[in-house]
Amino acid sequence: MPHRGPAQLLSRVLEHHDSLTVCEAYLVSPMQYFESGQSSPALCIELGAQAAAAHASLVRGQLAAEPRVGYLVSCPNMQFFGGPLLEGCRLRVSVTPTTSEESLRLFHLRIEEGETLRAEGDIAVHLPSESSQNPANKATP
Numbered sequence: 528m529p530h531r532g533p534a535q536l537l538s539r540v541l542e543h544h545d546s547l548t549v550c551e552a553y554l555v556s557p558m559q560y561f562e563s564g565q566s567s568p569a570l571c572i573e574l575g576a577q578a579a580a581a582h583a584s585l586v587r588g589q590l591a592a593e594p595r596v597g598y599l600v601s602c603p604n605m606q607f608f609g610g611p612l613l614e615g616c617r618l619r620v621s622v623t624p625t626t627s628e629e630s631l632r633l634f635h636l637r638i639e640e641g642e643t644l645r646a647e648g649d650i651a652v653h654l655p656s657e658s659s660q661n662p663a664n665k666a667t668p
Contacts, residue, residue, distance in 0.1 A: 536560075536570075537577050537620065540585070545624075548582035550574075552618040564614040568607035571618075571646035572599065575636035578622040579652045583632065598653040600631065605648030609640070616640055622650075630654050 542549040552574050560566045576599045622634040630653055638646040
């Protein structure tokens, strides 16, 4: 997974194709996102961003490589269902790329808990070119 340590919310990749990546998130302690055993459903946005990062890494064939920096740009039509996320829940996080223009990638996000839809919408992620992130390409003073 591109994320590491306590920032990594996804447990594993369940399925991957160029047109779809499905991940599992098992939300357990210790997680800084929970208060009194529950978290805002807005956490689904971060789950989607992490699944999009996993998708981009898998497409490049670099899942185990050094993580590539990415930025969540927008989630204009995100809808949440079912109230707060409870500690211990297992979520299925699916991202489908819809368009890709240079460094901006758009994905459709769908998050389910069992048979229950918890969140759905689109997210836009900015992935700077790899050359702009490579320390060897940066000028030294």
